[in-house]
Amino acid sequence: xxxxxxxxxxxxxxxxxxxxxxxxxxxxxxxxxxxxxxxxxxxxxxxxxxxxxxxxxxxxxxxxxxxxxxxxxxxxxxxxxxxxxxxxxxxxxxxxxxxxxxxxxxxxxxxxxxxxxxxxxxxxxxxxxxxxxxxxxxxxxxxxxxxxxxxxxxxxxxxxxxxxxxxxxxxxx
Numbered sequence: 001x002x003x004x005x006x007x008x009x010x011x012x013x014x015x016x017x018x019x020x021x022x023x024x025x026x027x028x029x030x031x032x033x034x035x036x037x038x039x040x041x042x043x044x045x046x047x048x049x050x051x052x053x054x055x056x057x058x059x060x061x062x063x064x065x066x067x068x069x070x071x072x073x074x075x076x077x078x079x080x081x082x083x084x085x086x087x088x089x090x091x092x093x094x095x096x097x098x099x100x101x102x103x104x105x106x107x108x109x110x111x112x113x114x115x116x117x118x119x120x121x122x123x124x125x126x127x128x129x130x131x132x133x134x135x136x137x138x139x140x141x142x143x144x145x146x147x148x149x150x151x152x153x154x155x156x157x158x159x160x161x162x163x164x165x166x167x168x169x170x171x172x173x
Contacts (some may be wrong), residue, residue, distance in 0.1 A: 006035070029142060029159050031144060032163045034146050040167060041127075047121060050120065053114060057114070062109070109112060128170070139162065144162055
């Protein structure tokens with residue numbers, strides 16, 4: 001009976017040691033800096049330039065609307081005392097409509113820029129995410145944290161920086 005207990009206890013200890021060893025060898029924590037990776041990608045520079053150009057186009061169009069408003073407002077102020085009451089009301093209504101038109105245009109422009117930004121950056125983010133997953137599988141990491149995520153409060157000095165592997169996977173410097 002004692003022999004059975006000793007054998008059972010020995011087998012249990014061996015299994016426990018094997019399990020602990022397996023966990024120690026497979027639990028590798030790594031981190032990446034996705035902000036650094038994305039900034040190094042040529043696709044990001046192209047997207048940034050396209051968004052900048054789109055924004056400039058909207059600013060130019062808004063300037064045309066503002067110039068039109070400013071001219072009409074200036075004319076109204078200059079001639080308001082000599083205008084008939086009905087004409088004054090009509091011009092005030094025109095100014096109000098131009099203000100609404102400018103506000104609607106600015107809202108539309110902002111929504112379009114946000115939509116275009118999402119449309120351009122989503123494939124880049126997906127590409128980086130896929131590369132991180134591939135590196136995680138290749139290097140057999142248990143988990144990879146994003147260093148650029150402010151929720152990460154501590155990274156051990158023993159953690160492995162997987163950023164170079166992800167950049168290599170994406171073929172960027």
